Amino acid sequence: MRVRFIVAAAFGASLFRPSVVCVAQSAADSAAIRATALDYIDGWYAADGPRMERALHPELAKRNVFSDSAGRSRLIQMSAMTLVQSTRMGGGSRIPAAQRADSVKILDIYGGAASVRVRAATWIDYMHMAKYNGQWRILNVLWENDPPRR
Numbered sequence: 797m798r799v800r801f802i803v804a805a806a807f808g809a810s811l812f813r814p815s816v817v818c819v820a821q822s823a824a825d826s827a828a829i830r831a832t833a834l835d836y837i838d839g840w841y842a843a844d845g846p847r848m849e850r851a852l853h854p855e856l857a858k859r860n861v862f863s864d865s866a867g868r869s870r871l872i873q874m875s876a877m878t879l880v881q882s883t884r885m886g887g888g889s890r891i892p893a894a895q896r897a898d899s900v901k902i903l904d905i906y907g908g909a910a911s912v913r914v915r916a917a918t919w920i921d922y923m924h925m926a927k928y929n930g931q932w933r934i935l936n937v938l939w940e941n942d943p944p945r946r
Contacts, residue, residue, distance in 0.1 A: 821905045825905060825910075825927075825932070826902060826905070828931075828932045829902055829905065829910050829912060829925055829932050830900050830902065831932075832851045832925060832931075832932045832933065832934060833851070833900040833912050833914050833923065833925075833934075834898060834900060835847050835848065835850050835851035836848060836851040836852070836914070836921075836923075836934060837898045837900075837914050837916055837921070838898055839851065839883060839887070840883055840887045840888040840916075841887065841888045841889060841891060841896050841898070842887075842889065843883060843884065843885075843886050843887045843888075843889040844883065844887075845880050845881075845883045845884035848879060848880050848883040848887070849876070849880045851933065851934055852876040852879065852880070852933060852934050853876065853926065853928055853933040853934060853935045854876050855876065855935070856874075856875060856876035856879065856934060856935060856936070856937070857873065857874075857875070857935070857936050857937075858873070858874040858875075858879055858936075858937040858938075858939065859871060859872065859873050859874075859936075859937070859938055859939075860872040860938070860939050860940070860941070862941070888916075888917065891917045895917050895918075896916075896917050897915045897916055897917055898914065898915075898916065899914070899915040900912060900913075900914055901913045901914075901915075907927075908926055908927035909924070909925070909926055909927075910923075910924070910925040910926075910932065911923070911924060911925075912924075912925060918941060918942045919939050919940060919941045919942060920939065920940050920942075921937050921938075921939045922937070922938045922939070922940075923936065923937050924936040924937075
């Protein structure tokens with residue numbers, strides 16, 4: 797009985813003990829993450845395939861969920877190769893400069909992982925980046941288009 801009480805008390809105390817694990821975020825990592833996000837979005841606007849490719853991990857998955865005319869959810873998927881080729885074929889170069897946006901917000905960094913939000917012309921990209929062979933690369937992108945104007 798006494799052993800159960802001690803175990804229960806220790807477990808209960810652990811629930812109220814703050815357990816904070818801090819991982820240092822360097823200014824260099826923040827700058828590199830921001831530069832990677834800008835290579836991605838500004839490379840898209842400039843139709844600069846090599847710049848886009850530099851930002852992406854080769855196994856990138858870029859996705860968007862949308863509703864078709866019947867209201868059913870559909871998934872659009874792009875690979876790194878598709879995105880780089882689309883960039884080389886003109887990408888976002890047809891978007892007027894006045895409508896282009898490229899604000900980058902680093903949402904979180906933990907060790908070699910980061911979550912980043914990019915505000916683009918008519919959409920928002922939510923990115924997962926990883927430090928891969930010493931370089932920050934985009935592994936996943938989920939994008940959401942702005943609602944249609946009425």
